[in-house]
């Protein structure tokens with residue numbers, strides 16, 4: 001879909017009329033820090049929140065509430081007459097809406113989908129409300145920490161993928177003439193999220209979305225501690241493996257996990273998988 005690009009000073013009808021119409025039929029992805037925040041706000045464990053309200057191992061909020069007039073189901077956190085039941089812990093996608101955020105070459109920019117400002121479709125009354133700059137809107141939404149979480153988890157994603165690269169390129173697997181590992185990376189890039197989650201398995205989905213971190217509210221420390229836990233787990237699990245079949249499976253698992261996290265961060269797993277395959281080929285891997 002065509003997108004309209006904005007800069008931080010763009011002035012738009014960004015005062016929300018709070019009708020809640022955008023809490024229906026959306027695709028709200030979650031990184032692990034967002035899942036942690038939502039469950040803290042709901043005052044239940046992260047595991048309970050994940051199991052009750054999320055899909056694909058915790059990377060997407062479930063939209064299974066009462067449908068609106070268009071038949072689009074409400075977010076699992078939406079309560080009739082009240083609105084969002086987790087307002088203070090709501091994820092970045094909800095803080096940004098109707099804007100989206102793209103990171104390219106380490107620089108973030110803001111967009112909205114289509115040529116018409118999205119709120120005008122369901123809440124035309126916004127035209128009567130004060131207009132705001134993108135920068136002021138983001139401040140009002142307290143989006144900064146959530147953007148930091150998003151950016152830090154992109155680094156975690158790359159670090160997990162690096163383990164998958166090492167298991168292929170530095171273990172002798174690639175040098176042995178292996179071709180099936182890259183072929184499986186490609187399959188995973190195209191795989192439906194429910195199938196990729198199944199392939200990854202519950203144990204590693206839990207490591208990805210339910211890290212044993214309870215003592216920090218700051219997203220950068222949280223993501224860095226999580227990164228450390230994931231690397232330790234990989235060392236523990238893969239430190240002693242020897243056969244090419246074991247190396248193949250471990251490499252596939254780490255790339256699958258990184259692609260699942262990519263989807264949680266709103267990135268396109270297919271293009272990321274293609275990019276990683278091309279990089280691995282440049283370093284001698286074959287398909």
Ligand code: SF4
Pocket residue numbers: 015016017018019020021022023097098118119122123126
């Ligand atoms: S569509 Fe826009 S104005 Fe309407 S509730 Fe959502 S953010 Fe607010």
Ligand code: SF4
Pocket residue numbers: 022023024026028075076077078079083084085086087090091094
């Ligand atoms: S988390 Fe809250 S703001 Fe976000 S879609 Fe659900 S109900 Fe709406």
